Amino acid sequence: MAETATAVQDRLTELWETPKSLYGWFATVDHKELGIRYIVTAFVFLIAGGIEALIMRIQLSQPNLAVLSPETYDQLFTMHGVTMIFWYASPILSGFAIFLIPLMIGARDMAFPRLNAFTYWTFLFSGIFLYISPLFREAPHAGWFAYVPYTLTAYSPGVGMDFYALALIFLTISTTGAALNFLITILRLRAPGMAISRMPLFLYSTLTASFDVIFSLPALSAACIFLELDRHWGTHFFKVPGGGSTFLWQQLFWFFGHPWVYVVFLPATGMISLIIPVFSRRPIVGYAYIAIATVLTGVVGFAVWLHHMFTVGMSDIAMGIFSAGSMTISIFTTMQVFAWLATVWKGRPVATTSMYYALSSVILLVVGGLSGVFTGVIPADWQVHNTYYVVAHIHYVLIGGNLFPVFAALYYWFPKMSGRMLNEKVGKISFWTMFIGFNVGFFPMHILGLIGMPRRIFTYAAGLGFGGWNMVVTIGSFVLGIGILITFLNILFSLTLGRAAGPNPWNADGLEWLTDSPPKAYAFEHIPLVSSRHPLWDDSDKLGDPENDRILDNGRLTVTTTWLDAEPVGIATIPEESLLPLAMSIVMFGLFVALAFRSMWAVLAMLILIFVSGCIWMWPRTEKEVA
Amino acid sequence: MSTIVQIPPPRARLALLPIDQTRGLQAVWALISTESMLFMCMFGAYYYLGNNKDRWAIEKAPDLIYPFVLLAILLSSSVVLHWGEIQVHKERFGAARAALWFTVLLGLIFLVMQGFEYASEWKNLTPDTDSYGSIFYTITTLHAAHVIVGVMILMYVGVQPRYGFARRTPHMPYQVASRYWHFVDAVWIFIVSLLYVIPNIQVHLHGR
Numbered sequence: 128m129a130e131t132a133t134a135v136q137d138r139l140t141e142l143w144e145t146p147k148s149l150y151g152w153f154a155t156v157d158h159k160e161l162g163i164r165y166i167v168t169a170f171v172f173l174i175a176g177g178i179e180a181l182i183m184r185i186q187l188s189q190p191n192l193a194v195l196s197p198e199t200y201d202q203l204f205t206m207h208g209v210t211m212i213f214w215y216a217s218p219i220l221s222g223f224a225i226f227l228i229p230l231m232i233g234a235r236d237m238a239f240p241r242l243n244a245f246t247y248w249t250f251l252f253s254g255i256f257l258y259i260s261p262l263f264r265e266a267p268h269a270g271w272f273a274y275v276p277y278t279l280t281a282y283s284p285g286v287g288m289d290f291y292a293l294a295l296i297f298l299t300i301s302t303t304g305a306a307l308n309f310l311i312t313i314l315r316l317r318a319p320g321m322a323i324s325r326m327p328l329f330l331y332s333t334l335t336a337s338f339d340v341i342f343s344l345p346a347l348s349a350a351c352i353f354l355e356l357d358r359h360w361g362t363h364f365f366k367v368p369g370g371g372s373t374f375l376w377q378q379l380f381w382f383f384g385h386p387w388v389y390v391v392f393l394p395a396t397g398m399i400s401l402i403i404p405v406f407s408r409r410p411i412v413g414y415a416y417i418a419i420a421t422v423l424t425g426v427v428g429f430a431v432w433l434h435h436m437f438t439v440g441m442s443d444i445a446m447g448i449f450s451a452g453s454m455t456i457s458i459f460t461t462m463q464v465f466a467w468l469a470t471v472w473k474g475r476p477v478a479t480t481s482m483y484y485a486l487s488s489v490i491l492l493v494v495g496g497l498s499g500v501f502t503g504v505i506p507a508d509w510q511v512h513n514t515y516y517v518v519a520h521i522h523y524v525l526i527g528g529n530l531f532p533v534f535a536a537l538y539y540w541f542p543k544m545s546g547r548m549l550n551e552k553v554g555k556i557s558f559w560t561m562f563i564g565f566n567v568g569f570f571p572m573h574i575l576g577l578i579g580m581p582r583r584i585f586t587y588a589a590g591l592g593f594g595g596w597n598m599v600v601t602i603g604s605f606v607l608g609i610g611i612l613i614t615f616l617n618i619l620f621s622l623t624l625g626r627a628a629g630p631n632p633w634n635a636d637g638l639e640w641l642t643d644s645p646p647k648a649y650a651f652e653h654i655p656l657v658s659s660r661h662p663l664w665d666d667s668d669k670l671g672d673p674e675n676d677r678i679l680d681n682g683r684l685t686v687t688t689t690w691l692d693a694e695p696v697g698i699a700t701i702p703e704e705s706l707l708p709l710a711m712s713i714v715m716f717g718l719f720v721a722l723a724f725r726s727m728w729a730v731l732a733m734l735i736l737i738f739v740s741g742c743i744w745m746w747p748r749t750e751k752e753v754a
Numbered sequence: 755m756s757t758i759v760q761i762p763p764p765r766a767r768l769a770l771l772p773i774d775q776t777r778g779l780q781a782v783w784a785l786i787s788t789e790s791m792l793f794m795c796m797f798g799a800y801y802y803l804g805n806n807k808d809r810w811a812i813e814k815a816p817d818l819i820y821p822f823v824l825l826a827i828l829l830s831s832s833v834v835l836h837w838g839e840i841q842v843h844k845e846r847f848g849a850a851r852a853a854l855w856f857t858v859l860l861g862l863i864f865l866v867m868q869g870f871e872y873a874s875e876w877k878n879l880t881p882d883t884d885s886y887g888s889i890f891y892t893i894t895t896l897h898a899a900h901v902i903v904g905v906m907i908l909m910y911v912g913v914q915p916r917y918g919f920a921r922r923t924p925h926m927p928y929q930v931a932s933r934y935w936h937f938v939d940a941v942w943i944f945i946v947s948l949l950y951v952i953p954n955i956q957v958h959l960h961g962r
Contacts, residue, residue, distance in 0.1 A: 238777050238781075239777070239781065303788055306784075307781055307784045307785065307788075310784055311777050311780050311781055311784070314780075315774075315776075315777060315780070319768075341784060341787050341788045341791070342787065342788070342791050343791075344788065344791075345788055345789070345791040345792035345794075345795050346791070346795045348792060348795075349792060349795040349796055349799065350795075352892070353799070353892070356881075356888070356892065357888075360881065361881060361882035362881050362882060362885075362887075362888035362892070363882065363884055363885040363887075363888045364799070364803070364885060364888055364889070366885075369882075369884050369885055369888075370803065370807070370812070370884040370885035370886065371803065371885040371888070372802060372803055372806075372885070374802075375799055375802050375803060378798075378802060379795060379798075379799065382795070654768065676767055676768050676769055677768050679768065679769070686768055686771070687774040687776075687777070695768055695771060696771065696774070697771050697772055697773065697774030697775075697776070698768070698771050698772070698773055698774060699773075699774045699777065700773060700774075738906060742910055745910070745927075746914075747914060747915065747927075
């Protein structure tokens with residue numbers, strides 16, 4: 128080869144690097160940049176939701192406090208739930224997936240990079256849209272599942288519930304777009320040889336979650352459309368006197384709601400399945416069983432939604448079937464838990480902060496899963512429905528099944544994202560603070576629920592025996608908050624002071640560790656070839672690429688392969704940066720603001736602008752531009 | 755120890771592979787899946803709202819003539835568009851473009867006809883009459899919105915020049931647009947069966 132490696136690298140850099148300017152910042156389609164932005168934005172929503180929670184805990188720490196008015200309290204717990212479940216729990220996983228998936232599969236970007244930018248901006252703007260409503264002192268106030276008839280105009284005349292419904296429809300556009308992007312990326316852009324039996328388990332879980340998003344999210348859109356129509360356009364979907372049904376909302380919402388639990392939980396289990404084997408120094412036990420359990424969880428997750436509604440009054444047979452379905456899910460989760468335990472058991476575990484978080488999340492998940500089995504039993508559910516027992520359950524599942532794995536992932540992949548290691552000592556302090564704070568804060572909620580404290584009350588009378596436990600809960604939640612804060616400070620300091628990471632600090636097996644830390648704009652100089660599940664442990668690509676066949680440097684190119692065996696079948700062209708995704712998101716933001724204030728001419732104008740920006744976006748590029 | 759699957763790594767020359775043009779079509783299938791679920795939720799709501807009523811529609815089953823005329827229009831438009839797609843593959847671009855604009859015309863006729871249908875239904879039934887009116891108009895209007903989007907996409911493809919990607923693979927935008935249009939047509943088949951034909955059969959069986 129006459130050409131030196133540096134010349135190739137220079138050419139690839141020139142092709143792939145986003146210009147370092149204000150234009151480049153707004154126009155970027157680089158998945159690494161967008162993934163990090165997703166993560167940062169989701170953490171900002173985590174902080175917002177966390178502060179809301181802490182304010183509520185101050186109010187509840189003693190009986191008969193009046194820190195907050197009942198109205199403010201209602202708005203706070205609704206905003207807390209909506210923010211955490213929709214704007215933190217799912218986007219944080221999308222953020223990791225967007226950063227990691229192209230690196231894990233040996234591709235140079237996502238399948239649709241501009242769609243990727245578009246889903247980031249719509250995610251951000253929908254969150255901003257939701258947080259406009261508190262400025263009118265009219266935030267949503269009916270809980271995160273917003274049951275009718277309370278949310279109809281007769282009982283909720285303000286704009287709060289309109290912002291709730293429209294913000295969710297807006298977010299749905301973003302989430303569906305991201306899911307579609309994951310689907311095609313994972314199925315089509317895997318490196319040659321990465322057959323479906325060799326995919327990292329995180330890809331199975333993200334794939335399953337994306338299928339769940341595509342098939343369940345429309346139910347939420349339908350419910351929110353009906354709600355808006357009922358509120359302002361005179362229809363009778365939920366109004367019983369007009370022949371409507373209040374249960375229609377519950378059916379649609381939970382048909383979406385339960386698969387959503389797996390959307391925010393499955394990718395996190397995929398992260399655990401990657402982290403535990405690396406720190407146990409051995410391949411995962413039962414790869415195929417974990418993959419099957421993941422997919423089955425996603426499928427059976429569509430047949431359990433009535434267990435949120437056992438108290439509304441249904442036929443015994445329907446409740447029985449859905450109770451059995453809910454029990455079935457626990458079998459699949461248990462399969463995964465035992466595979467993780469066996470991996471640690473058979474391996475030689477290394478005590479890193481990431482491993483601490485991963486293992487603790489298994490413990491918390493088991494606690495949350497067991498309380499879930501209790502609530503899946505119909506008579507037990509009747510007893511604890513709408514009490515703090517359910518609050519304890521959802522927090523054990525979501526914090527154990529989402530927040531702790533996310534922190535494990537943060538300590539594990541932060542070196543890849545920034546090129547610097549997080550401080551392990553501070554990390555362990557943060558871990559113990561969070562772990563103790565969480566358990567002190569949330570375990571007593573089980574007891575509070577069993578002794579009868581209902582959820583969503585803004586205060587309680589003295590002498591009911593709630594006061595002491597509530598004080599413990601408040602203290603625990605503040606300790607948890609401090610623990611999270613320690614990690615954020617760790618990030619801030621490690622960005623400048625951290626030890627340089629090098630390409631593979633953990634001696635891990637995945638393709639993402641083949642790239643530099645942080646990865647170069649083009650990530651892989653040669654598109655890797657894969658011949659095992661652990662490419663870096665098994666020296667998959669030891670022959671290298673002597674003929675420079677896999678450089679692909681005459682354009683922004685990556686390889687497409689068949690979805691099952693990953694045989695290379697084509698070359699994908701990756702579009703360059705563009706302002707159109709941002710422009711279209713801004714126009715959509717305008718559309719939803721116009722809808723919130725029902726200004727129909729503005730709606731029409733915005734729809735036309737969306738069409739125009741879509742036309743410019745999709746206009747065929749000349750051959751010179753395509754290269 | 756995990757078993758290593760013994761598939762030899764592929765040895766194809768990557769640089770000789772063709773440009774991939776299938777991702778867009780696959781994304782459209784995913785879009786169609788999620789849109790189908792939206793309509794399925796709407797149909798689910800239709801039956802859920804009707805499940806404790808004696809008859810659904812309550813007052814009067816909708817007229818059958820309009821929906822079948824509309825069905826004929828949409829189905830023939832699908833045939834025309836499919837013929838156009840075959841022409842693109844044979845590189846007869848003029849004929850393909852003509853077929854596409856004829857489809858647009860049929861789509862517009864559909865919308866106008868549906869306007870007439872609404873005008874005749876509106877005398878007995880409006881969205882604020884009862885829950886039946888609400889769901890009936892929501893489903894059909896949602897479908898009409900999809901027809902409008904489909905027509906706009908088709909017109910956009912109809913004016914696209916043939917250069918760049920469009921010259922190398924001129925059938926791709928055409929194929930993507932026609933998949934979406936066929937989907938919109940298929941939804942109308944379901945609407946006709948569930949919202950128009952079955953209530954009329956009920957009237958026929960049980961009388962008024």
